[in-house]
Amino acid sequence: MAGAAHDITAYKDGMVILATAAIAIPLLQRVRISPVLGYLLTGMLLGPHMLGALTKFFPAAEWFTVSNPENLALVGELGVAFLLFIIGLELAPQRLWIMRRLVFGMGSLQIVLSALVLAIVAASLGQGAAAALIIGSSLALSSTAIVVELLSQQNRLSLGTGRTSFSILLMQDLAVIPLLMLVPALAPGNDGALWLSIAQAVAQAMLAIGIIVVVGYLVLRPLFRLVANTESGDLFVAAVLLVAAGSGIVTAAAGLSMALGAFVAGLLLAETEFRRAIEATIEPVKGLLLGCFFFTVGAGLDLSVIINNPGSVLLGLLALLVLKGVIVAGVVWAYGFSGVVAGRTAALLGPGGEFAFIVLGLAAASKIIEPDVTAYVLALTSLSMALIPLLDRGAQALFPIPANVPSDPALTALPEPQESVTAMVIGYGRVGALVSDMLNVHNVTHVITEKRPDLVSEGRKDSRPIYYGDALNTSFLQRCGLARAKAVIITIHDWEATDDIVSTIRGLSPTITIVARARDADHARYLYEIGASDAVPETIEASLQLSEAALVDLGVPTGPVIASIHEKRDEFRAALQSAAGKAGRTQSHGVRPKSRDPAAG
Numbered sequence: 001m002a003g004a005a006h007d008i009t010a011y012k013d014g015m016v017i018l019a020t021a022a023i024a025i026p027l028l029q030r031v032r033i034s035p036v037l038g039y040l041l042t043g044m045l046l047g048p049h050m051l052g053a054l055t056k057f058f059p060a061a062e063w064f065t066v067s068n069p070e071n072l073a074l075v076g077e078l079g080v081a082f083l084l085f086i087i088g089l090e091l092a093p094q095r096l097w098i099m100r101r102l103v104f105g106m107g108s109l110q111i112v113l114s115a116l117v118l119a120i121v122a123a124s125l126g127q128g129a130a131a132a133l134i135i136g137s138s139l140a141l142s143s144t145a146i147v148v149e150l151l152s153q154q155n156r157l158s159l160g161t162g163r164t165s166f167s168i169l170l171m172q173d174l175a176v177i178p179l180l181m182l183v184p185a186l187a188p189g190n191d192g193a194l195w196l197s198i199a200q201a202v203a204q205a206m207l208a209i210g211i212i213v214v215v216g217y218l219v220l221r222p223l224f225r226l227v228a229n230t231e232s233g234d235l236f237v238a239a240v241l242l243v244a245a246g247s248g249i250v251t252a253a254a255g256l257s258m259a260l261g262a263f264v265a266g267l268l269l270a271e272t273e274f275r276r277a278i279e280a281t282i283e284p285v286k287g288l289l290l291g292c293f294f295f296t297v298g299a300g301l302d303l304s305v306i307i308n309n310p311g312s313v314l315l316g317l318l319a320l321l322v323l324k325g326v327i328v329a330g331v332v333w334a335y336g337f338s339g340v341v342a343g344r345t346a347a348l349l350g351p352g353g354e355f356a357f358i359v360l361g362l363a364a365a366s367k368i369i370e371p372d373v374t375a376y377v378l379a380l381t382s383l384s385m386a387l388i389p390l391l392d393r394g395a396q397a398l399f400p401i402p403a404n405v406p407s408d409p410a411l412t413a414l415p416e417p418q419e420s421v422t423a424m425v426i427g428y429g430r431v432g433a434l435v436s437d438m439l440n441v442h443n444v445t446h447v448i449t450e451k452r453p454d455l456v457s458e459g460r461k462d463s464r465p466i467y468y469g470d471a472l473n474t475s476f477l478q479r480c481g482l483a484r485a486k487a488v489i490i491t492i493h494d495w496e497a498t499d500d501i502v503s504t505i506r507g508l509s510p511t512i513t514i515v516a517r518a519r520d521a522d523h524a525r526y527l528y529e530i531g532a533s534d535a536v537p538e539t540i541e542a543s544l545q546l547s548e549a550a551l552v553d554l555g556v557p558t559g560p561v562i563a564s565i566h567e568k569r570d571e572f573r574a575a576l577q578s579a580a581g582k583a584g585r586t587q588s589h590g591v592r593p594k595s596r597d598p599a600a601g
Helices: 008-030 035-046 051-056 059-064 069-090 093-098 100-124 129-139 144-153 160-186 194-229 233-253 258-269 275-299 303-308 310-334 339-349 355-365 371-386 388-398 430-441 453-461 474-479 495-508 521-530 538-553 558-582 585-589
Strands: 423-426 446-450 466-468 487-490 513-518 534-537
Touching (some): 008 059, 008 069, 008 275, 035 051, 035 275, 035 371, 051 059, 069 233, 069 258, 100 129, 129 160, 129 355, 129 371, 144 160, 144 388, 160 258, 160 310, 160 355, 194 233, 194 258, 233 258, 275 371, 275 466, 310 339, 310 371, 355 371, 371 388, 423 430, 430 446, 453 466, 474 495, 487 495, 495 513, 521 534, 521 538
Parallel strands (some): 446 466, 487 513, 513 534
């Protein structure tokens, strides 16, 4: 456009993040460095305290470094909010209620003890009462973003370590509410009543959460039904981002964390038919934004504080990890968990967390803590967070015994976060409903997927395990339990979509049984060629059923009729599989035709 001027440098930081995600992280993963640690290390390297400092001497270095990590802070905060949104989707409200003893009991005890001990240490080092209280409370918090992401990647959220860590982290997120309001109340010259300020903060928090809950119950499900009826993937993505980010903004406006609002919104959607499609939609966005958060944490690590005070920083880091780790382990052990779970939880929650940056930054701006002390504590926090992946590996090596199922009755009563899936039914028309009925008769656990919101609503009213989503979306299939399923039954009437779904599922799993509905014999032969284990042609099946009904009505004994129908069905199947084999299916797909039960047709 003529006359238009673009500040190219405004896009530079975003390009650095994209380059990190597309180039640096895959290279680091090849040497077995986790993405979390990779983002932290890359942020540290490209941040203003390492290569970014070279811009004074080599201005060209500005193009591949981040000079001001605060420019990316908002994007990183969105990543944390989306992470908590997905966690909320995975936690049904009844599961959270069952966990109340761990969240409010164990979590509160950890926060109080850690804050008290660390505040005493800070006071003994010369900090005033207000500064010591803020420092101790800030360091008592742990990193929800890093810990939950690590546990999620390793499928450990449902184990003892995952449950204890998440319970404590959730309570820590709730504790940020009064802590953020405590800071201005402790500011010099503030004559307001402390308890009045805290009460006001709690009231604001309850109001914000109440608004999200009420509006969520009234609006969320109709909103997603409206968007789903458009059959537009773009609009569905927009709706997901609106709910996740909008709920976070509501709580942020009330002085809380964005993550808390997003978590509540996720809880409200956890029981809806759109849960799996939402998870599949937001997962890539969450991963990139969360990577941005880890990058900013690494970039914010002020190496000058470490270089100028190596002994003091090392001693403070060890004190933080040991004191807080011992408290976490003791609290977890006191609640009936094994030493293995206690030790591994301590390694994850001993380091500091992202909320310390917010609280300490506000305390420094309020003149409660001196700038040099703030920089020192933030350096400890950043360094400890960067060590979380390594500490986790060390804890798993130090405590090699697998975590046993805890004896705590609250945990043993918890259902598994993922449904038990033996079969997956794609399509909920008349055929899909009948297949679901037969699976229920024989106690076969299954999940149903359907693209039409009206059919999904009908299934939900009938208490079917049905979810809205596109079966061609591989992330959606995985979220629905494809990896755990033994068979997939495709019942839809869209023949082209059936072909694509068979190819997609066979590409994801070479061994899973795929039973597909076919238009006719030619279509069935093609489905065998592209990987179907069984294909049921409508024309042939209708002919067999007509023959069976006619023979019985003509007085032929039922037993011989059924036997002959099964025999003829097997002949058709063998002929179709043979024709598909001659067409090169076995050679091109590497999937051998399976012998089937004659009664399974």
